[in-house]
Amino acid sequence: MINFKEEIKKYEPILEISEIEDSIHSTELKDIMDMLNHITKKIDKK
Amino acid sequence: MICHNCGLDVPNGGICPSCGADxxxxxxxxxxxxxxxxxxxxxxxxxxxxxxxxxxxxxxxxxxxxxxxxxxxxxxxxxxxxxxxxxxxxxxxxxxxxxxxxxxxxxxxxxxNARLLDKYNDAISMYNNALKQFKQGSNDLAIIQLKKAVNLSPNFVEAYNLITAYYLSINDKFNAKKYAAMALKCDKRNSRAMYYLSVIASGSADFASSDKNKNDSSDGYNSKKSLRDIIKPEVATFFIGAVITAALFAVFVVPSYIDTQNAKITNLERRVEELLDENENGTSAFALKYAKLEEENAALKEENAYYKNEDGVRQQKTDYQLSEGYILAGRYEEAAELLSGLDSANFTEEENANIQTMKDSCYVPAAEAVYEKGSEAFSSGDIAGAKELLLKSLIYTETADFSDDVLYILGQISEAEGDNAQATEYYGRVVNEFSSSNVYSQSESRLQELLVQN
Structure with a gap:
């Protein structure tokens, strides 16, 4: 009834407990507010 | 306005003088x-x-x-x-x-709760392994892993979804529905599970037909579909089918049924007419049977009458013989009773002559005997009993030397009954037939009195 191979591609592996630390460290924790700040500063410099 | 970047109070808004944030x-x-x-x-x-x-x-x-x-x-x-x-x-x-x-x-x-945490972690590992196994084509192993995962972590929605996807791919709608429902039990509007249910309901895997103009979630599925949308097609199909069935029934079955019933009515009406006609001209089965029964009844009545007559003749013969015996025994009253009932048609000429001889020998003594009984009854007040006996005496003989007394008492009885005409007759007979009677003068006197009254 469905194309299982195509459907499988939509599924991503889930974070395991042992991977939490690495995941947090690799997350840059930047958000849109940081981007807005960065853009505003760039404009000011110009 | 407070600058959310550094916390400085910036009146009227604008660029923060401290950090430069807008x-x-x-x-x-x-x-x-x-x-x-x-x-x-x-x-x-x-x-x-x-x-x-x-x-x-x-x-x-x-x-x-x-x-x-x-x-x-x-x-x-x-x-x-x-x-x-x-x-x-x-x-x-x-x-x-x-x-x-x-x-x-x-x-x-x-x-x-380290044990619980381990269980959850094992479930996630099994899920990840199953995903790899599916991609490698080891579907049987993968499904075992996933089922173990949901046993360890009963709220594991993604695992339920993956199992559902597998069962859908092998067209096992029953299990696909079951696991999709379990996912929705944990996460009420999980878009993936709802999508799988819609596929089961429609029997189609057309991704393009899914409605994407509502709030799509990040995985590309419509997160706003409700179970009502999935169930609706089935309900509509049922009602449409019911309406079509009813229409077909009305078009094909009902007219045929009506025709059958009309034919039955016509046949019954014709039969009623036939029966009425038969009854009128006597050819109906009932009429024929009735006629036959009437014939049989008449025959039986005739037979019955014959046998009654035969029996009567037999009785007469018996009475004849009995009366001979009674006379020989001197029982004249009983002999006279029997002889008076005999019908000459049932006897031969010789027998009739004998009957007359017997009557001549017993009638007078019998008449005297019943006269005496009748007179006693009259004296004791038994008018009815006296009348019967005295009339019998007259039947036996009217010319005996006591017959005048019989007539006189009968005259008195008739007067007592108010039958003056009859009394007149009796008294008249005494006067006319018995001039030397001991009751002559009384009879004459009574007769005159009655004639004056009339």
Whole structure:
């Protein structure tokens, strides 16, 4: 009834407990507010 | 206006003199973040955890420091079995704000129950292994892993979805429906599970036909479809089928039934006419039977009459013989009784002559005997009994020397009964036939009196 191979591609592996630390460290924790700040500063410099 | 970047109070908004941030823009971004947070809260309250996760992720994408959103996001992840993601959010939340932050409690509660945490972690490992096995084509092994995973973590929504997808691919609708329902039990509006149910209902795998103009979640499925949308086609199909069946019935079955019934009515009417006709001309079965019974009855009556007559003749013969015996025994009264009932037609000429001889010998003594009885009865007041006996005496003989007394008493009886005409006759006979009677003068006197009265 469905194309299982195509459907499988939509599924991503889930974070395991042992991977939490690495995941947090690799997350840059930047958000849109940081981007807005960065853009505003760039404009000011110009 | 407070600068959200450095905390400086910037009156009238504008660029923060301390950090250079645009406070107005920052405020707008923050409000957008809060809107997503509020939406996430509302969805979480409705048990739509996948919807809440999407909104809260957008919230922290705009404002990473919203630790409250991260706490709720962690709870939403926990509810759908993604325990590691939950822990990650709580750890980040705790790092953003360490004091008065419930994230610490959430982390501590999980760490206290290490066995439970292991179970959740094993479930996630099995899920990841199953995903690899599916991609390698080892579907049987993968499905075993997934079923073990959901045993360890009963809220593991993604595992349920993956099992559902597998069963759909092998056209096992029953199990696909079962596991999709289990996913929706944990996450009420999980878009993937709802999509699979719609595929089962429609029997189609047309991705393009899925409605994408409503609020799509991040995985591309319509997160706003409800079970009512899935069930509707089945209900509509049922009602359409029922209407068509009723229409076909009305067109094909009902007219034929009516024709059959009309034919039956016509046949019955014809039969009624036939029976009426037969009854009128006597040819009906009933009429014929009745006529036959009448014939038989008449024959039986005739036979009965013959046998009665035969019996009567036999009785007469018997009485004749008895009367001979009675006369020989001197029982004249009984002999006279029998002889008076004999019919000469039943006897031969010789017998009739003998009968007459017997009458001549017994009638007078019999008449005297019944006269005496009748006179006694009259004296004792038994008028009816006296009348019967005296009349019998007259039958036997009217010319005996006591017959005048018989007539006289009968005259008295008739007077007592009020029958003056009869009394006149009796008295008249005494006067006319018995001139030397001992009751002549009394009879004459009574007769004259009666004639005067009339």
């Amino acid at each position: 406070t107005v823009l920052m405020e707008k971004a923050r409000n957008a973040s809060l809107r997503q947070y509020n939406k996430g809260v509302a969805l979480a309250k409705e048990d739509d955890y996948s919807g809440a996760i999407a909104c809260l992720n957008r919230c922290i994408l705009i404002d990473k420091s919203n630790y409250v959103a991260r706490n709720l996001l962690g709870i939403a992840y926990y509810q759908v079995g993604m325990v590691s993601d939950a822990l990650k959010q709580w750890v980040i939340s705790a790092s953003i704000r360490s004091k008065n932050n419930p994230a610490e409690k959430y982390i501590a509660s999980l760490q206290k």
